[in-house]
Amino acid sequence: MKKATSLAEENYLKAIYKLHERNGAMVSTSALAESLQVNAASVTDFIKKMAAKKLISYEKSRGVMLTEKGRLIALSIIRKHRLWEVWLVTNLGFKWDEVHEIAEQLEHVISDELIEQLDKHLGYPKTDPHGDLIPDAKGRFIKNSSKPLLDCAAGDRVKFTGVAEHSNSFLQYLTRSNIKLGDELLVESIEEFDKSFQVKINNKERKLLSKEVVKNLLVMLL
């Protein structure tokens, strides 16, 4: 069982997948360089080699896209990352803002049996601790209908299902504000001037959330 994909390749594939997911279309050299914290010249070099391996398609000076082969590898890394995050939170007692760095390492461990057993051990979770969907072993996941709370109207009753921003400072802000995944939010009013939202959480506490916050809270209508 030899290693077909290097650590660097796995990280490039994952970065390309995520940049494509957020911005659509082709991924630019500079976006990749920024995301991977690597010099743009190094990226140009590397993507040429990846294109030769048919992991991505590359149009000179225009950017890259994942091939089906590359997309499946990216999804398997993302699957591993998210399953490990679930394990770290539910079995080892880590907080949702403490697991990403560790999962960044664990996601590269190679063993199909391991990841299958882990999935089973966790009870086949559909989402990770941040509400992100976990693809199945074949790279498929059920897209859900969550959207930013910002897009909701006064009077909407929704469930908090995920975050659009994964920074520790945002996750910690939510923890301090006692807003947890699965909470029910009622939009009581929206301030026209600054788009801040007055919400009621789980029919109990009232909270004022800034536009910056509601933009990054993903919710589903109840």
Added chain:
Amino acid sequence: MKKATSLAEENYLKAIYKLHERNGAMVSTSALAESLQVNAASVTDFIKKMAAKKLISYEKSRGVMLTEKGRLIALSIIRKHRLWEVWLVTNLGFKWDEVHEIAEQLEHVISDELIEQLDKHLGYPKTDPHGDLIPDAKGRFIKNSSKPLLDCAAGDRVKFTGVAEHSNSFLQYLTRSNIKLGDELLVESIEEFDKSFQVKINNKERKLLSKEVVKNLLVMLL
């Protein structure tokens, strides 16, 4: 938090530790080359760099020894390896002959909090699935008094506590023979000619074990 020790350095340190443990004294270039499956010339190169970093002491043409610094790193890798093996067997349902390769990867994941939480989660195990001792966070472990079954005499009643040989074929032989860690073995007789042992397992089954087998079964007198 930067990475002080590379993957290759970790593997060299672990190999040196294990070779020293088995053979005592200094570890030769060729022994390391064989153990790590790399060319001897590469080893010579690498150990010079490790010596410059004070991870080992190196006497040209005579061999290497771990410094205290290197020993502690080696022990921390071994600790991680064995804790992960315990987890794979007790939580994920792997067999004792299926965990080593996966643990070889997991042992390099860097996070003190992770390994302490894992240790806690597992209930602070003292031994791994092969009976090997798990060092504590400071690199200490309680040496036990196990010895090869070969060194026992007829009439001895012992407990099977570990294996001196970790190959999958030996582990699988024991599984097929229904001999498990913790089993009680009674030495009924020893054949003078070939040193084969007639043993009674858990006061039930009788088995004939070859010298090659009893040499590699570690036991404690009851």
Added chain:
DNA sequence: AAAATAAATTAGGTAAGCCTAATTATGTAT
């Protein structure tokens, strides 16, 4: 002790994955 053998080192290279500096291509403003 000399010769033969085995082990270790040195010398010179390679591939992966990065870098900086220089050059070229692309997109925007005038």
Added chain:
DNA sequence: ATACATAATTAGGCTTACCTAATTTATTTT
């Protein structure tokens, strides 16, 4: 259409961790 700014690529290097072939050192055998 030209000039300017930004993005991308090319050229030339570096480090890590390997390699093979040649040489030197250590250990055995005769």
